[in-house]
Amino acid sequence: MAQDKAAPKSDVIMFTNGDQLTGTIERGVGDSIVFKSDTAGEITVPLSKIKELRSHGNFVVIQKNEKSTKVTRHPGALTYQDSTVTIESPSGTPETIPTKNLAYIIDQTTYDKEVAHNPGFLHGWNGSISGGATLIRSTQTGTSFNAGIALIRAIPTVTYLPPKTRTTFNLLESYGKLTQPVIPQTTPPTPPSEAKTSIFHTDAEHDIYFNPRFYALGELSFDHNFAQGLNLQQIYGGGFGWTPLKTPVQQLDLKADVHYEMQTFIQPNPITVDNPRVPDQNLIGSTFGEAYHRNLPGKVVFTESASILPAFNNPDAYSAIAAAGLALPTYKRISLGLNATDNYLNMPAAGYKKNSFQFITSIVYTLK
Known part of the structure; x- marks a missing residue:
């Protein structure tokens, strides 16, 4: 008998005022993230209003002093706490980036298709x-x-x-x-x-x-x-x-x-x-x-x-x-x-x- 696949785990935002929201991180630009939930829809949240963020997806962070086309990264799980974004690394040493240095937070699918590889001529x-x-x-x-x-x-x-x-x-x-x-x-x-x-x-x-x-x-x-x-x-x-x-x-x-x-x-x-x-x-x-x-x-x-x-x-x-x-x-x-x-x-x-x-x-x- 085929087993039902387990539902994907939701990402969780804990706000500085104590509220909590579950959903999915879409992307991040500068010091804000775009978060999608069933209750609030797609919203843009400044990181200054977030106490803690836990994601179950894989992401890549591009910093302000880096050019996205020249960056080679290994996507990993993302967390945020104390004004710092942390990306888990397959090598075991996590990457930490202060909020002030953030340029983009990119999900693995978008990174693989749009940044890490050159799309074919018929794409896009x-x-x-x-x-x-x-x-x-x-x-x-x-x-x-x-x-x-x-x-x-x-x-x-x-x-x-x-x-x-x-x-x-x-x-x-x-x-x-x-x-x-x-x-x-x-x-x-x-x-x-x-x-x-x-x-x-x-x-x-x-x-x-x-x-x-x-x-x-x-x-x-x-x-x-x-x-x-x-x-x-x-x-x-x-x-x-x-x-x-x-x-x-x-x-x-x-x-x-x-x-x-x-x-x-x-x-x-x-x-x-x-x-x-x-x-x-x-x-x-x-x-x-x-x-x-x-x-x-x-x-x-x-x-x-x-x-x-x-x-x-x-x-x-x-x-x-x-x-x-x-x-x-x-x-x-x-x-x-x-x-x-x-x-x-x-x-x-x-x-x-x-x-x-x-x-x-x-x-x-x-x-x-």
């Missing part, structure tokens, strides 16, 4: 997929759609540990085609006219953090914009980023890079003396940009970004981009996306406008 991805479409079937025939992917991989995946790396990937495609017949029709018949829109953007960035606020970055991006006569723009570069504002509600990033930029343009058909070939651009320039994220009431998410890209070897060939969006929750992981994007290209192909503005509504599915 989060983000969203969006899409929308419009069909017209009448005298006019029209089809338009938009699709987007926004992915982010932040390591560690737990937010309370200092960041090590961050990888982002974005893709956006807007395509439309409208066919209009000639009315009244001529003899012989005149082919219908077509109007086409195709705007494509994709980018990827990898950040390596020196500290929680400052990081180095490498990036690449590809753009195609039929509305500006841009056949393909390629950017490859590297630089630095700074996060001056970071809270659970909002985050602001400032970035600057040096990059190589190549632009090829849609050519006139046919190419003649009156319609010469549009020369390609090979540019060395920089990107100066900012990105802002804020969680609004009702789980509404606001995002905004803006960048300007000057070119050093051709000052007239500068460009800029600005975007803003709202994600309005509707049902579980599904939300309504409202997004506006403005692209500016100071030297588009001949006959094309410099500015390209889009306002897109879409259905957004959040992956996690």
Whole structure:
């Protein structure tokens, strides 16, 4: 007969006022711990209000003068008393840390996955997929759609540990085609006219953090914009980023890079003396940009970004981009996306406008 497994033992907090609480230690940050119990839920308790703490789980303590990515520890049982945290060691000599030196208390599972080992490339991805479409079937025939992917991989995946790396990937495609017949029709018949829109953007960035606020970055991006006569723009570069504002509600990033930029343009058909070939651009320039994220009431998410890209070897060939969006929750992981994007290209192909503005509504599915 199978034996029922014994229920796991609870951790116990004894407060300085004599009260006692049982539950589970989740983590510790600075001079406070996060404790979860059936009666009080998840609460944050300053260690100054605790007389004694006994845990039956295994934990690792990172001190303030240590970098979490460079620490090798053996998890052990945790106790707290007299303003000192003690971690039992397999070697038999316990490790004692004064409260003033505490940086993080990490459970064994999180330590093994997020600190002691480098997670695989497929681990930790989060983000969203969006899409929308419009069909017209009448005298006019029209089809338009938009699709987007926004992915982010932040390591560690737990937010309370200092960041090590961050990888982002974005893709956006807007395509439309409208066919209009000639009315009244001529003899012989005149082919219908077509109007086409195709705007494509994709980018990827990898950040390596020196500290929680400052990081180095490498990036690449590809753009195609039929509305500006841009056949393909390629950017490859590297630089630095700074996060001056970071809270659970909002985050602001400032970035600057040096990059190589190549632009090829849609050519006139046919190419003649009156319609010469549009020369390609090979540019060395920089990107100066900012990105802002804020969680609004009702789980509404606001995002905004803006960048300007000057070119050093051709000052007239500068460009800029600005975007803003709202994600309005509707049902579980599904939300309504409202997004506006403005692209500016100071030297588009001949006959094309410099500015390209889009306002897109879409259905957004959040992956996690």
